[in-house]
Amino acid sequence: MNDGDSMTTGRSGLSPAEPAPPPGAARGSMLEARDLLRAFGNTPALQGASLTVAQGEVLAVMGPSGSGKSTLLHCLAGIYTPDRGEVWFDGRRIDTLSENRRTELRRTAFGFVFQFGQLVPELTALDNVALPLLLGRVRRRRAYETAQSWLARLGLGDLGARRTGELSGGQAQRIAIARALATRPAVLFADEPTGALDSLTGEKVMDLLVSTARQEGTTVVVVTHDARVAACADREVMVRDGRVAAGYGAAAAAR
């Protein structure tokens, strides 16, 4: 799918030239945050957050507003770099990568679903799903075929021609999921993916997100304050005052 992308090796999105992980790195872990510190101005957001996510795991990150859970997700996804600490993805350190390489990594190895505002309203549903594939240099015809199959998989096969601005909240989130998974990312990051939906629609969207990701073997990190959403995950962690609460940090396989 990403043929011609020199950075991509399989689903990890990183070349094998990266240094090997130091002794003690968690085996079988897909993502790891080590003692992350991150401040915005004088306001500390992360104050020593550590976390391991196993390959194929669906992890819910919970915590009160302002606890740092979204910042943690953004650091894990290479959107923010921590002021201190390390972020590892698939055995490679990513927080020290250049901005360009992190951008490339996000495009090739990660998928994202946010609360809202992620789709391009002027484009059709099909265009939106095809977009990341086209950006990944997939041939146009193949990109649109793949996008159409993803729309069908999420029960939206007949809505491809609709502009996303004309869709309901639940439909828009399903398109966002299709778009995020169409590139077959190793990790799907979701930040309050059902936050703008009513509870029944949110439940259906979350069920689709998790079941589809599981079928794909995709690791999922979902930030949520909603216990019903967290109950769809394999495991939850609590973030409090910029740290992962005691007893929560290790991946299920490692506990």
Add this chain to the structure above:
Amino acid sequence: MSVPLTLLGLLDREPSHGYDLKRDYDAFFGRGKPLPFGQVYSTLGRLARDGKVTAGEAEPGDGPDRKRYAITEAGRREVESWLAQPAEPEPHLQTVLFAKVVLALMLGHPAADYLDAQRAAHLRRMRELTELRRTGPTVDVLLADYGLFHLEADLRWIDATEARLGALAELVRTSETGI
């Protein structure tokens, strides 16, 4: 769950044997906690004594009890009255968890850790119910929903309590010292 009233309600459909009542109770209300036969027959015995059911003649055949039970008019009135009466909306202020939190604060134990442990246990149960909801028949889906909404309410209470632990600790401290 009131076993006598539930059995009485099941009998309000049609006269039944004890084992039929047990089978239906377990299917609809047992949820992994089957009603012991002994309890079925002792309950039916008490209901018969109180004039709410009548026991027919023993029928020929094997088994512990071959009697068919039928609801009486008094029993039927009781079922109707029970169904029509809303359950007491309890304020839940004296739950075990509330007592634990307050006691923990009184004893200087880590109340926040207890709340975390409770949250984890609640989420584990919610995960089981979510799975049941995804795969189970409609009756299970409805019952799982009921459980999930209640657990969710508990979790909100846990979150709110956690946010107010400092104030609660202060209150417990000042109440204890009589200030």
